[in-house]
Amino acid sequence: MREVKLFPTTTGQSWLELSAYKNHAFLPGSEIRDAYDYIVVGAGYGGQAAARRLAELHPDARIAVFEAIRIGDNDSGKNAGFIIDVPHDFGDQGASSFEENKKYFELNTFIIKWMEDTIKAKGIEDVDWDHCGKYLCCAETKSFKLIDHEIDELKRMNCSYEVVEGEELYRRTGTRYYKKALYTSGTVLINPADVLRGLFSVMPENVEVFEECPVMRIDEGSPTSVILRNGKRAKCKAVIVTAGPFIPQFGIGSKVFCPVLSYGAFTRRFTEEEMQHMRGVKPWGCTAGHPAGTTVRFTRDNRIFVRNGFSFATHLTTSHQRIQRAIPKLRRAYENRFPELRHVNFEFVYGGMINMTMNYRPLMLQHHPSVFASACGEGAGVAKTSLLGYYVAEWVSGIPSDNLDFLRRISTPKRLPPEPFLTVGAEARLFYEEFNAKKEI
Numbered sequence: 001m002r003e004v005k006l007f008p009t010t011t012g013q014s015w016l017e018l019s020a021y022k023n024h025a026f027l028p029g030s031e032i033r034d035a036y037d038y039i040v041v042g043a044g045y046g047g048q049a050a051a052r053r054l055a056e057l058h059p060d061a062r063i064a065v066f067e068a069i070r071i072g073d074n075d076s077g078k079n080a081g082f083i084i085d086v087p088h089d090f091g092d093q094g095a096s097s098f099e100e101n102k103k104y105f106e107l108n109t110f111i112i113k114w115m116e117d118t119i120k121a122k123g124i125e126d127v128d129w130d131h132c133g134k135y136l137c138c139a140e141t142k143s144f145k146l147i148d149h150e151i152d153e154l155k156r157m158n159c160s161y162e163v164v165e166g167e168e169l170y171r172r173t174g175t176r177y178y179k180k181a182l183y184t185s186g187t188v189l190i191n192p193a194d195v196l197r198g199l200f201s202v203m204p205e206n207v208e209v210f211e212e213c214p215v216m217r218i219d220e221g222s223p224t225s226v227i228l229r230n231g232k233r234a235k236c237k238a239v240i241v242t243a244g245p246f247i248p249q250f251g252i253g254s255k256v257f258c259p260v261l262s263y264g265a266f267t268r269r270f271t272e273e274e275m276q277h278m279r280g281v282k283p284w285g286c287t288a289g290h291p292a293g294t295t296v297r298f299t300r301d302n303r304i305f306v307r308n309g310f311s312f313a314t315h316l317t318t319s320h321q322r323i324q325r326a327i328p329k330l331r332r333a334y335e336n337r338f339p340e341l342r343h344v345n346f347e348f349v350y351g352g353m354i355n356m357t358m359n360y361r362p363l364m365l366q367h368h369p370s371v372f373a374s375a376c377g378e379g380a381g382v383a384k385t386s387l388l389g390y391y392v393a394e395w396v397s398g399i400p401s402d403n404l405d406f407l408r409r410i411s412t413p414k415r416l417p418p419e420p421f422l423t424v425g426a427e428a429r430l431f432y433e434e435f436n437a438k439k440e441i
């Protein structure tokens with residue numbers, strides 16, 4: 001297979017800085033063995049689920065996970081921290097029929113429970129995991145149609161919900177910015193780096209985790225080998241590549257990912273005096289009434305987190321300059337919502353990649369008898385990519401199921417147009433979406 005040209009990098013500090021697991025020591029590169037049964041490339045939520053499921057299915061097998069950068073400094077650790085159970089507009093357009101959305105809801109609920117059960121069983125309840133649900137908040141009347149659309153789907157799924165408006169919405173969120181919100185209770189809000197690192201720190205004993213160990217090439221064959229950038233080589237029976245937007249670097253699933261950069265920022269912690277403005281407000285999170293709108297959270301440690309801005313991720317990376325340019329929009333979103341707290345500065349600002357495909361469909365494939373890959377193709381990726389990781393491990397192990405069939409059936413990412421149409425088209429579309437998002441940003 002081809003040699004990787006672009007490797008992940010880290011730009012901007014984020015949730016990892018707030019994680020109690022930040023300094024957890026994984027295995028040093030000197031302990032990499034010559035051979036494993038299974039190797040997982042990439043330690044995001046997809047890699048976490050794949051490695052753990054393989055270990056559950058094969059307690060006697062040796063499994064290695066190789067991550068290019070620090071676990072939690074990747075996109076899985078840099079998202080907004082919503083593990084969403086219900087259909088989510090910025091992403092679920094791919095699951096086009098109601099039946100597909102319903103199936104996703106069932107599968108998302110399953111995978112959230114699996115993660116939560118693991119957290120409890122492994123005694124890491126100290127991770128920042130809050131089963132507090134989510135709001136879909138609208139600042140403009142024209143966005144109410146999104147709430148109406150979701151209510152229709154939720155009713156058909158027999159899923160409970162609540163519409164919150166006026167003083168009650170202010171009482172719950174501490175902002176008068178929004179006109180109306182739809183609340184559903186199944187979403188979990190997390191510090192994504194904390195939960196990811198926490199989960200990797202309690203992998204079963206037969207899983208060996210190596211961070212800052214980029215994989216340079218996979219040589220398929222019998223046996224298949226993984227060649228690391230540090231010069232080591234490890235043989236194995238099968239490899240699962242869960243490297244997100246970097247999967248095509250290995251020559252797998254080329255021309256389907258169209259990753260989009262988005263930016264997040266946290267205020268510093270509010271002081272006791274500042275907290276008077278948030279009196280009685282519990283931690284909460286909302287997605288916006290437009291796909292290009294601002295995601296907002298009030299965190300457990302009394303900060304406001306905002307995420308917005310989209311740009312096409314040329315060269316699979318962001319930069320300090322792009323992050324600088326994203327700040328005014330992030331500031332505006334924050335100050336518009338919390339004018340009384342506008343003096344509070346941002347402590348961390350960062351950028352990350354949302355791994356999109358043109359039709360929001362995931363990728364799940366067998367590239368070679370011993371090489372598999374999976375990645376989601378949309379914004380609500382934590383639950384989806386965990387699901388794909390879980391079931392790709394079952395696929396590798398030869399375990400058939402209706403759920404695996406469903407995921408394989410919908411894994412039909414559309415092929416990207418050639419350059420320069422791709423970049424021009426992607427940038428024009430993102431500009432158009434942002435322009436239309438108006439006050440939802």
Ligand SMILES: Cc1cc2nc3c(=O)[nH]c(=O)nc-3n(C[C@H](O)[C@H](O)[C@H](O)COP(=O)(O)OP(=O)(O)OC[C@H]3O[C@@H](n4cnc5c(N)ncnc54)[C@H](O)[C@@H]3O)c2cc1C
Pocket residue numbers: 004007008041042043044045046047066067068069074075076077078079080081082083084213214215216242243244245246261262263264307351352353354355374375376378379380381382383385
């Ligand atoms: C700002 C932002 C906000 C978001 N908010 C949300 C949200 O609230 N909820 C939600 O569900 N989703 C959200 N997402 C999307 C979510 O983060 C992704 O869908 C998710 O991270 C995908 O996980 P993954 O494991 O498939 O891929 P990744 O998280 O990209 O993990 C792939 C891993 O592979 C590693 N890798 C790549 N190449 C190599 C190599 N050669 N060798 C070894 N390792 C390699 C990478 O370093 C990375 O750690 C957001 C994304 C961004 C950027």
